[in-house]
Amino acid sequence: MKKTILGLASAAALLAVMGMAQAADPFTIQLKWVTQAQFGGYYVAADKGFYKDEGLDVTIKPGGPDIAPPQVIAAGGADVIVEWMPAALAAREKGVPLVNVAQFFNRSGMMLTCKKESGIKSPADFKGKTLGVWFAGNEYPFLSWMGKLGLSTSGANPDVEVLRQGFNVDPLLQNQAACISTMIYNEYWQVIDAGVPEKDLITFYYEDQGVATLEDGLYALDSKLKDPAYVDRLGRFIKASAKGWAYAKAHPDEAGKIVAEADASGATTDAVQTRMAENIAKLITVSDDKIGWLDPEAYKRTVQVLLSSKSDPVITKDPGDAAWTHAAWDKGMGK
Numbered sequence: 001m002k003k004t005i006l007g008l009a010s011a012a013a014l015l016a017v018m019g020m021a022q023a024a025d026p027f028t029i030q031l032k033w034v035t036q037a038q039f040g041g042y043y044v045a046a047d048k049g050f051y052k053d054e055g056l057d058v059t060i061k062p063g064g065p066d067i068a069p070p071q072v073i074a075a076g077g078a079d080v081i082v083e084w085m086p087a088a089l090a091a092r093e094k095g096v097p098l099v100n101v102a103q104f105f106n107r108s109g110m111m112l113t114c115k116k117e118s119g120i121k122s123p124a125d126f127k128g129k130t131l132g133v134w135f136a137g138n139e140y141p142f143l144s145w146m147g148k149l150g151l152s153t154s155g156a157n158p159d160v161e162v163l164r165q166g167f168n169v170d171p172l173l174q175n176q177a178a179c180i181s182t183m184i185y186n187e188y189w190q191v192i193d194a195g196v197p198e199k200d201l202i203t204f205y206y207e208d209q210g211v212a213t214l215e216d217g218l219y220a221l222d223s224k225l226k227d228p229a230y231v232d233r234l235g236r237f238i239k240a241s242a243k244g245w246a247y248a249k250a251h252p253d254e255a256g257k258i259v260a261e262a263d264a265s266g267a268t269t270d271a272v273q274t275r276m277a278e279n280i281a282k283l284i285t286v287s288d289d290k291i292g293w294l295d296p297e298a299y300k301r302t303v304q305v306l307l308s309s310k311s312d313p314v315i316t317k318d319p320g321d322a323a324w325t326h327a328a329w330d331k332g333m334g335k
Contacts, residue, residue, distance in 0.1 A: 024057040025233050029218075030078035031063045035263040037248075037276035038185060038216065039082065040255040041104060045244025047258045054236035060262075065167055070096045073221060080234065085214040085302050086140035086314055092323060093315050097222035100214075100324040102238045103294035104245055105283040108212035109184040110141060111205045113191060118178035123149055123204060132165035132172065132180035140314040142181070144305050145211040169194065179204075185279035213302040215283075217294070225325065235332030238292055242333075246288040252277035289333075294324055 031039050042060055045051050051058040061078060063069060069081035070091035080101065083091075088098045112131065114120045120129065126149065133142045143153060151159040163177045169190045171177040182188040182203075192198060206212040218238065224230045248255035256274030263273075284291060306314040329335075 024052070024055055025236075026057045026059070027051075027080075027233055027237050028059040028061060028078045029237075030061045030067075030069045030072045030081040032069055032082045032084070032216070033063045035062045035259060035265070036186070036268065037252075037256055037259045037273045037280055038183075040248040040259050040273075040277050040280060041241055041245030043244075043259050043262050044248045044255050045240045047262075048244065048247065050240040050243045051237070054240045056233065056236055056240065058237065058240075069219075070098060073098070073219070079224070079230075080218050080220050080237065082216055083219050084138065084140075085217055085299070086144075086306055087138070088217065088219050089303070089306065089315050089319060089323060090140060092319060093317070098219040098323070099222050099225060100217045100294055100299070101220045101225070101234060101328045102218040102241070102292040103214060103216075103298070104218070104241070104292050105214070105216040105280075106295065106298060107283045107285055108141075108205070108207045108215055109279070109283050110212070110215065111182055111184060111188070111203045112179040113172065113182040113188055113201055113203050114179035115172060115175075115196070116200055116202050120178055120202060123209065126179075127151060127159045129178040130161040130163050130176070132163045132177040134165050134167065134181045138181070140306065141206055141211060141213045144213070144308060144314060145206065145209060148211055148305075148308055172196075184282070185276045189275060189279075211305050213305055214294075214298055218292075220328075222322075225327065231328050231331060234328040235330075237332070238329050239332035242288075242291040245284060245291050248277060249281040249284050252281055292329055294326065294329075296321075296324070299324055 029042060046058055046060060069083045070088065072078050073081045074096045085100065088100065092098045118129065119125060133139050146153050146160060153160055153162050163171055165171055165180055169180060169182070169187050172180040172191060173194055182191065188203070191201065220234060253274050255277040257270045260268050260270045260273045303318055307318065
């Protein structure tokens, strides 16, 4: 009898554990690009059990050149996406009602990297040059910058020749362009690793040129934000992710290793991802208790940069406060 009772108790305990495991809420995030330390906070949160602690079973879906996060979430393939604000606002204006629900990077990592031998010493020297530019949504800050400089990028005789740059640094290495698009944490170092000395390069940070726009925010569909249960899950996801980003910022070596291990392609190394994590940390300049909180003034600056373009407008009207919310961040952080 005693064994039977113990057996029943053990079975009950096992069922309880199984029930707890099944109770974890599924949640999917679609990344903007492939597995790398640019998204280290999410991988760290998963590795350290921060999502599990919040009762979430999180799936992290890597991106790539053929994956458009706004299309993925519009088709129901993710609960939230990582996207740059220019692309998100452009998608919103075109009918995908994206809303910024958290902003983990509060400084831009984007820049143009040029060879000094091209004769470029300042943005005034861009005229008449070929500049490599990423598209698929990444061209929007560039077009706004050129508009601010009064340089045309299209037509029969544009002031600058725009080269549709692939997601590599070949145009600079092969002298097909005077400058190319790079990120402080990725492509810039690819140029260095390819053998070009830093002393032979000159860089122009979008942030320093007054045309920086917000990158790597979390975006959800407006319709989903009307569901309290979804907002609760999203709030828990944001809380755990913020904890992951704080940890990654404080421990870039460990974050780099976690990301490298998560890369199913096996194409990267601990050293590369650690270097990236170190540079990513520079883009999170707020205190840990503010990580993920969108600064409304930074949002307004991004909108104004996008509206200032005199040609090839990114957006044609100010989306106003409907394009962002603190609701899920506040709920997750207990505000």
